[in-house]
Amino acid sequence: MGIGNIGWTHKDRLMGIEDVGRTHNDRLMGIRDVGRTHNDRLMGIGDIGRTHNDRLMGIGVIGRTHKDRLMGIGDIGRTQNDRLMGIGDVGRTHNDRLMGIGDIGRTHNDRLMGIGDVGRTHNDRLMGIGDIGRSHNDRLMGKGDIGRIHNDRLMGIGDIGWTHKDRLMGIGDIGRTHKDRLMSIGDIGRTHKDRLMGIGDIGQTHNYRTKKT
Structure with missing residues (x-):
């Protein structure tokens, strides 16, 4: 996944949301001013990256x-060994289900999304991203100043949090509560029940395959 000043990259029903792009790999998403990367229902969170033992990644300024x-x-940007990508101000090209990310959105091949100042439309399990929210038809989400409600594996994004029903997370200034494989993200940490972790100015507690940071 490419990560730059804008744009987000997701691999599986996920999306990065905030001023800085995020990268996610499995039902997770990093959310804060600094991008995060996740690989398996886990994510390190903090100003300084952490090391993890399995399918995890350090997260920090470097x-x-x-x-x-x-x-x-x-x-x-760094180089990585598998389904990974360098990350920097300029987007990179990657080999599989990846996308370059820079000031201007790119087109990608599958389960990817365009990234830039203006949202794009994508073909499968993707989301439009830009100043104006979009509506999508399949496992997608609209993104804009006003949150949306979505039906499945989707998430609302905006100034106001949302509640979602499955593998989703609300993102905004106010935290959300979710019921399954979700995490709330905002200024206040949250508690989650399964393979999730809260992210915010205040630490969170997690109960399964997660690391509290």
């Missing part, structure tokens, strides 16, 4: 190297 399906994240 990218880290990881051993499996992970990516370094920071001001300078």
Whole structure:
């Protein structure tokens, strides 16, 4: 996944949301001013990256190297070994289900999304991203100043949080509560029940395959 000043990259029903792009790999998404990377229902959170033992990645101002399906994240792009991408101000090209990310959106091949100042339309399990929210038909989400309600594996994005029903997370200034494989993200940390972790100014507690940071 490419990560730059804008744009987001997701691999599976996920989307990055905030001023800085995020990268996600499985039903997760990083959310804060600094991009995060996740690989398997887990994510490190904090100003300084953490090291994790399995399908996890360090997160901080400077990218880290990881051993499996992970990516370094920071001001300078890194190279990784599998389904990974360098991250920096300029988008990169990647080999599979990946996308370059820069000031201007790119087109991608599958389960990817365009990234730029204006949202794009995508073909499958993707989302439009831009100043104006979009509506999508399949496992997609609209993104804009006003949150949306979605039906499945979707998430609302905007100034106001949303509640979602499955593998979703609300994103905004106000945290959300979710019921399954979700995480709330905002200024206040949340508690989650399964393979999730809260992200915010205040630490969170997690109960399954997650690391509290």
